[in-house]
Amino acid sequence: MNQPLSFVVLSTGLDTFKEIRAALATDARARLLAGGDDAEQVSAEIKNLHPSAVVITLSAANSEQALKMIEKLSIESPQIAIISAARNASPDLILRSMRAGAREFLRLPVTSDEFKTVLDSTAEFCAGQKIAPKKKGRMIAVFSSKGGCGTSFIATNIAAALNAPTMLVDLNLQAGDLPLFLGVEPKYSIADMVENRVRMDDALLTSYVTPHSSRLSLLAAPREADSADDIKPEHVFEALERVRESYDYVVLDPQHTFDSITLAALDQADDIVLVLTLDIPAIRSAQRALEIFDRLGYSRKKVRIVVNRWSKQIDLDLQQVERFLKEKVAGYVTSDYQMAVTSINLGQPLVLSEPSSKITVEIKRIVAAIIGQSAQTVEEQPQRRKIWSGLFKRNSNGAQQNLDMQTTLSKI
Ligand SMILES: Nc1ncnc2c1ncn2[C@@H]1O[C@H](COP(=O)(O)OP(=O)(O)OP(=O)(O)O)[C@@H](O)[C@H]1O
Ligand SMILES: [Mg+2]
Structure with missing residues (x-):
C-alpha cells in the first residue's frame, strides 16, 4: 500500500496555492495539511504538523527569503522532503534551491507527468527515512x-x-x-x-x-x-x-x-x-x-x-x-x-x-x-x-x- 504523504505549502499568492493544491488533490497519496504565503506562519505550521514534505514556491520577489527558509528547514528537519517550485525559473535559481537543500524542483504551471515524477521520488525519500519503532498501545x-x-x-x-x-x-x-x-x-x-x-x-x-x-x-x-x-x-x-x-x-x-x-x-x-x-x-x-x-x-x-x-x-x-x-x-x-x-x-x-x-x-x-x-x-x-x-x-x-x-x- 502507498504510504500517505502530508504536505505544507509556502506559496507566492493565492493562484499558486490553488494550483499546487489542485495538483496534490489528483494523487491519492498526497494530503495537504496547511499552506499560505506568509513564511513565518508556514514555518510555524511545519513545526506543529510534522509534514512529510514541504513545497516552497520561489519568485523574483521572495527568492532570497525562500532560499533561506529551504536552508534552515533542511538543517532543522532533514527528514522532511523539500520541493522548491517556480514559474519561469532560471537554471541558476534551480541550482541555488537544490544547493540550499531542496530535493526536487517543480516547474509551474504543474504538468501531470512531472508532478507524478516529483511525488514518486518524494515518496521514495520519505519511505527511506528512519522510522521510529511503532508504538503499540x-x-x-x-x-x-x-x-x-x-x-x-x-x-x-x-x-x-x-x-x-x-x-x-x-x-x-x-x-x-x-x-x-x-x-x-x-x-x-x-x-x-x-x-x-x-x-x-x-x-x-x-x-x-x-x-x-x-x-x-x-x-x-x-x-x-x-x-x-x-x-x-x-x-x-x-x-x-x-x-x-x-x-x-x-x-x-x-x-x-x-x-x-x-x-x-x-x-x-x-x-x-x-x-x-x-x-x-x-x-x-x-x-x-x-x-x-x-x-x-x-x-x-x-x-x-x-x-x-x-x-x-x-x-x-x-x-x-x-x-x-x-x-x-x-x-x-x-x-x-x-x-x-x-x-x-x-x-x-x-x-x-x-x-x-x-x-x-x-x-x-x-x-x-x-x-x-x-x-x-x-x-x-x-x-x-x-x-x-x-x-x-x-x-x-x-x-x-x-x-x-x-x-x-x-x-x-
Ligand atoms: N454497577 C451498576 N449498578 C447499577 N446499575 C448499573 C450498573 N452498571 C450498569 N448499570 C445500569 O445498567 C444499564 C445498562 O448499562 P449499559 O448500557 O452499560 O449496558 P450494556 O451491556 O452496554 O447494554 P447494551 O445492551 O445497551 O449495550 C444502565 O441503565 C446502567 O445505568
Ligand atoms: Mg452497550
Missing part, C-alpha cells in the same frame, strides 16, 4: 454476549480510570451510545476514519476522534446506521492498529454477538473483560463465551471475568459462579443503580465524578490488575491469531460478508 475489549449487563458502563469507566492517553472505541456500529456516557457530541466517527484510511496520519486521526479530556478520547460509532454497512472487519482491524500507534490504551466496547467485526476486535485485543450479571441467562451466556474463546484459541490469561451489579442480596454467591464457569472472578462491581444512572445521564464517568464510591474503587482495582500484567504474557500463540480472517466469505465483488453467529461458530 494495549487493547482492552470489554465484552458480554448478553446485552444490558453494563458493558458500556464498565468500558467507559475503565477507559476513564486509565492514567495515560486512552481511546475508547464504540464498536456497536449500528447503535453506539458511548457519546452519552461521556457527554460529548462527535462530529466524526469510525466510518470517516475507514473511508479515509489510505491517507491516515496523526493529524487526520486526531480530527476524527472526539476528545473528552486531555487523556481520554472517543472514536464514535457512525451516527447513520447505514454507513456502518460499508465497514468490514479488516477495516476495523486496520483502524484499531492505527489507533494503538497513537494511544497507550485502546478500550473497545463491541457488540454482544460473535459477528465478524466483534471477532476481529476480540482477537486483536490483549485483554478481554468478560462482563456478566448474577442471573442465570447472563451466567450461561458467559459460559458459552468462554467456550467460544477456548475454541478461538484465546489464552485464559487474556480473559478477566467481571461481575457487574453485584449485591449481597443476590442468592448466587461468587464461589458458585466460579465453580460453574471453572474460572476465577477477577472483579465484582457493586450494584448502585442511582449512581450508575446519574453518571450516565450527566455524561460523566463515575470514576471521575465519584472518586471514592465503591464502584470507582473496584474499577480502579480491576484496571490495576490488568495493567499490572504485561501484555506479552496474555498474548495468544502466533498461529492462533487472525482466526477471524478465515471466517469471512468473499462475494463475487470481492466484498466481505459478515456471517451470522451460527455459521461463524460452526467454523471455529
Whole structure:
C-alpha cells in the first residue's frame, strides 16, 4: 500500500496555492495539511504538523527569503522532503534551491507527468527515512454476549480510570451510545476514519476522534446506521492498529454477538473483560463465551471475568459462579443503580465524578490488575491469531460478508 504523504505549502499568492493544491488533490497519496504565503506562519505550521514534505514556491520577489527558509528547514528537519517550485525559473535559481537543500524542483504551471515524477521520488525519500519503532498501545475489549449487563458502563469507566492517553472505541456500529456516557457530541466517527484510511496520519486521526479530556478520547460509532454497512472487519482491524500507534490504551466496547467485526476486535485485543450479571441467562451466556474463546484459541490469561451489579442480596454467591464457569472472578462491581444512572445521564464517568464510591474503587482495582500484567504474557500463540480472517466469505465483488453467529461458530 502507498504510504500517505502530508504536505505544507509556502506559496507566492493565492493562484499558486490553488494550483499546487489542485495538483496534490489528483494523487491519492498526497494530503495537504496547511499552506499560505506568509513564511513565518508556514514555518510555524511545519513545526506543529510534522509534514512529510514541504513545497516552497520561489519568485523574483521572495527568492532570497525562500532560499533561506529551504536552508534552515533542511538543517532543522532533514527528514522532511523539500520541493522548491517556480514559474519561469532560471537554471541558476534551480541550482541555488537544490544547493540550499531542496530535493526536487517543480516547474509551474504543474504538468501531470512531472508532478507524478516529483511525488514518486518524494515518496521514495520519505519511505527511506528512519522510522521510529511503532508504538503499540494495549487493547482492552470489554465484552458480554448478553446485552444490558453494563458493558458500556464498565468500558467507559475503565477507559476513564486509565492514567495515560486512552481511546475508547464504540464498536456497536449500528447503535453506539458511548457519546452519552461521556457527554460529548462527535462530529466524526469510525466510518470517516475507514473511508479515509489510505491517507491516515496523526493529524487526520486526531480530527476524527472526539476528545473528552486531555487523556481520554472517543472514536464514535457512525451516527447513520447505514454507513456502518460499508465497514468490514479488516477495516476495523486496520483502524484499531492505527489507533494503538497513537494511544497507550485502546478500550473497545463491541457488540454482544460473535459477528465478524466483534471477532476481529476480540482477537486483536490483549485483554478481554468478560462482563456478566448474577442471573442465570447472563451466567450461561458467559459460559458459552468462554467456550467460544477456548475454541478461538484465546489464552485464559487474556480473559478477566467481571461481575457487574453485584449485591449481597443476590442468592448466587461468587464461589458458585466460579465453580460453574471453572474460572476465577477477577472483579465484582457493586450494584448502585442511582449512581450508575446519574453518571450516565450527566455524561460523566463515575470514576471521575465519584472518586471514592465503591464502584470507582473496584474499577480502579480491576484496571490495576490488568495493567499490572504485561501484555506479552496474555498474548495468544502466533498461529492462533487472525482466526477471524478465515471466517469471512468473499462475494463475487470481492466484498466481505459478515456471517451470522451460527455459521461463524460452526467454523471455529
Ligand atoms: N454497577 C451498576 N449498578 C447499577 N446499575 C448499573 C450498573 N452498571 C450498569 N448499570 C445500569 O445498567 C444499564 C445498562 O448499562 P449499559 O448500557 O452499560 O449496558 P450494556 O451491556 O452496554 O447494554 P447494551 O445492551 O445497551 O449495550 C444502565 O441503565 C446502567 O445505568
Ligand atoms: Mg452497550
